[in-house]
Amino acid sequence: DGGITQSPKYLFRKEGQNVTLSCEQNLNHDAMYWYRQDPGQGLRLIYYSQIVNDFQKGDIAEGYSVSREKKESFPLTVTSAQKNPTAFYLCATTYEAGGFSGELFFGEGSRLTVL
Amino acid sequence: AQSVTQLGSHVSVSEGALVLLRCNYSSSVPPYLFWYVQYPNQGLQLLLKYTTGATLVKGINGFEAEFKKSETSFHLTKPSAHMSDAAEYFCAVTSRDDKIIFGKGTRLHILP
Numbered sequence: 001d002g003g004i005t006q007s008p009k010y011l012f013r014k015e016g017q018n019v020t021l022s023c024e025q026n027l028n029h030d031a032m033y034w035y036r037q038d039p040g041q042g043l044r045l046i047y048y049s050q051i052v053n054d055f056q057k058g059d060i061a062e063g064y065s066v067s068r069e070k071k072e073s074f075p076l077t078v079t080s081a082q083k084n085p086t087a088f089y090l091c092a093t094t095y096e097a098g099g100f101s102g103e104l105f106f107g108e109g110s111r112l113t114v115l
Numbered sequence: 116a117q118s119v120t121q122l123g124s125h126v127s128v129s130e131g132a133l134v135l136l137r138c139n140y141s142s143s144v145p146p147y148l149f150w151y152v153q154y155p156n157q158g159l160q161l162l163l164k165y166t167t168g169a170t171l172v173k174g175i176n177g178f179e180a181e182f183k184k185s186e187t188s189f190h191l192t193k194p195s196a197h198m199s200d201a202a203e204y205f206c207a208v209t210s211r212d213d214k215i216i217f218g219k220g221t222r223l224h225i226l227p
Binding site for chain 1: 149156161205217
């Protein structure tokens with residue numbers, strides 16, 4: 001089936017540890033995005049990538065890092081520098097890297113809890 | 116800069132009643148407008164979108180929304196609520212060559 005796969009679905013981390021969230025897509029979409037969702041806050045953009053080997057910071061990039069070595073993959077690392085990492089993380093894609101139409105396709109999310 | 120305001124973080128309606136979720140936007144250029152739905156512990160899925168053309172847009176699951184430029188609104192409606200409509204709904208705005216901006220969401224509760 002075509003789609004976006006995020007893993008793991010649930011993750012627990014001790015303070016001071018880095019964790020990496022996986023996002024893989026087989027939709028052949030050019031652009032990929034990472035959002036953070038907190039209750040009552042909507043979605044906030046962390047990083048996005050419109051093409052392989054290139055990515056841009058979103059509104060809340062501090063404490064996060066990404067890579068885009070393959071078109072299909074856009075992993076997100078939550079570093080120990082992120083002060084409040086407990087949240088629901090969503091990966092999304094869109095098929096138009098240039099003329100952005102706004103229609104995003106989402107994975108099922110990864111819930112990170114810092115103990 | 117673009118922005119989205121969703122009025123009411125929680126809305127409750129009785130099963131069979133009209134659903135109305137409000138969304139107002141701000142944009143200096145012609146906007147693209149969207150409604151997404153999110154069920155618990157899942158990602159978002161597109162309900163409907165407005166880009167150009169007809170201002171009344173029909174989406175999945177019986178939902179529709181009307182773009183009113185004079186009121187800068189894009190309210191979401193459904194004539195008759197069903198228990199399966201209970202979810203969180205997000206309004207979003209973007210324009211060509213810009214990022215998408217999401218509202219903070221409205222959680223819809225359906226009362227039996």
